[in-house]
Amino acid sequence: MFDGPDHRTAWARWPPPLAYCVPAHYDRSSVSDILELLRLAKQREASDLHLVMGSPPMARIDGALQVLDEYGMMLSEDIQAALMKMTTADQQAEFATNLELDFGMALEDVGRLRCNAARQRGEISFAIRLLPAEIPTVDGLELPEVYKDLAMKQHGLVIASGPTGSGKSTSLATMINHINHNRTSHVVTIEDPIEYTHTNFKSAITQRQLGTDTLSFATALKHVLRQDPDVILVGEMRDLETASAALTVAETGHLVLTTGHATGAPEAIDRVVGLFPPAQRYLAQIRLAATLIAVLGQTLVPRAGGKGRIAAVEIMLGTSAVKNLVREGKIHQLHNVIRTSSKLGMVTMDQSLARLYVQGLIDAATLLAFCQNTEEVEEIAGTRLGYLR
The missing domain is CATH 3.40.50.300 (P-loop containing nucleotide triphosphate hydrolases)
Known part of the structure; x- marks a missing residue:
């Protein structure tokens, strides 16, 4: 996937509305880049990777966004090159026309990805969902029967x-x-x-x-x-x-x-x-x-x-x-x-949360943060949560 035509040539195929040009001096391997970032995100068991110009890459790990400190601020050229390497000419044209793009793909050593490219403040932002390599089972996800x-x-x-x-x-x-x-x-x-x-x-x-x-x-x-x-x-x-x-x-x-x-x-x-x-x-x-x-x-x-x-x-x-x-x-x-x-x-959602708490799968702070009716949850869980407020 990453051995295709040079991204400067490919970018020139984009229609005029978004016909950005990667600067002639741009030869960084930083977005060695996007694959390297994705491998790191997978290694840390992230569910999502976010690339936004002017910010370092961020990964959602256990539901919370964390900065990938190994990398500096993302440049516009970084995100453009990453998108070029991960999309076809037709997808690039679609993004140029619609200013939005959803697509899926698979990368060796990373697995399947669900990707979204969008515009923000005139630049490209990129959100990538990393999917499990294997299809989970109901039991594996601990879902109800x-x-x-x-x-x-x-x-x-x-x-x-x-x-x-x-x-x-x-x-x-x-x-x-x-x-x-x-x-x-x-x-x-x-x-x-x-x-x-x-x-x-x-x-x-x-x-x-x-x-x-x-x-x-x-x-x-x-x-x-x-x-x-x-x-x-x-x-x-x-x-x-x-x-x-x-x-x-x-x-x-x-x-x-x-x-x-x-x-x-x-x-x-x-x-x-x-x-x-x-x-x-x-x-x-x-x-x-x-x-x-x-x-x-x-x-x-x-x-x-x-x-x-x-x-x-x-x-x-x-x-x-x-x-x-x-x-x-x-x-x-x-x-x-x-x-x-x-x-x-x-x-109900509150009953489900209370049961997870009783089973020791979530703590009291999480129960309080996500429940809607504290009194009902306290009755089911057999504990007082008011002290956590």
Whole structure:
């Protein structure tokens, strides 16, 4: 990958709006650079690497950003050269036109990467997510057993929700991995970009990437039924067209796995409904209620001892009570149903955090920092947290 044409020549192919020229004197090997940086980030078990002009490289380790002191301030030329070495001419042209670029790639000794280039204050910033070399398992990530149960469902909709960096796509990859090793299915994934590459085991897995294999989530979903799928993974329900198409696929008797950016399970439902115009929201609620299997709201929190992170998971299952509230648009009542349905396997985020604390997996400070209802958490955990305020 790094033995291609000299980056000065390649950069000249960029369209005029961003036709930066790497200065003639630029022959540093600093971005020996990007590969060296990525190897260091991997060695330190970082999840992300950030390159911004005027700042040293920063890596997110155990959820916190840390400066890589071995390197000085990043120059504009450093980041430009790094981007040139990691992208194709078509991707460079796309970035020049759209000022944004998402792409995935794999590097020897580093593994798969999910990358984003953007503009900030007229310069390029670069964020790189380092993905595990192997697809994690549900047990390996210490996720609840419900992830395995949901992966074996034959039809319906499962939404994994959470903020950016909460492990949603990794969790869905573990579910696809579980399907692959435990049932015979044709799985079609539609991703932006592909993060984990699956090798067929019991299932046949077709992986499609936006930009190279299909134009959009919605376009791929319109044609996916002709590919004889059993399971469809949709990277994200980010717009009306995608949400409607995903519901249609779920309505036709397929298992659909997708993600959403929301802080909790009820909020994820509200966000999906909110993608539809007001005149269509009641019908959207009916369609959601008919297809919903579960919403898994998750966030990553620091482990006790400060080494690594673990997922706290809110579980909302598509019971009759949940479906009725979704159908009627009474989203604000869903939290109480989750809170009082532990015998059915539902768990609020606070309950999940409290259980992690009781198991010794997180400490009291983390429990207090991430919980919403201190009194409820104290009751479950059997301890007082007020002294930590």
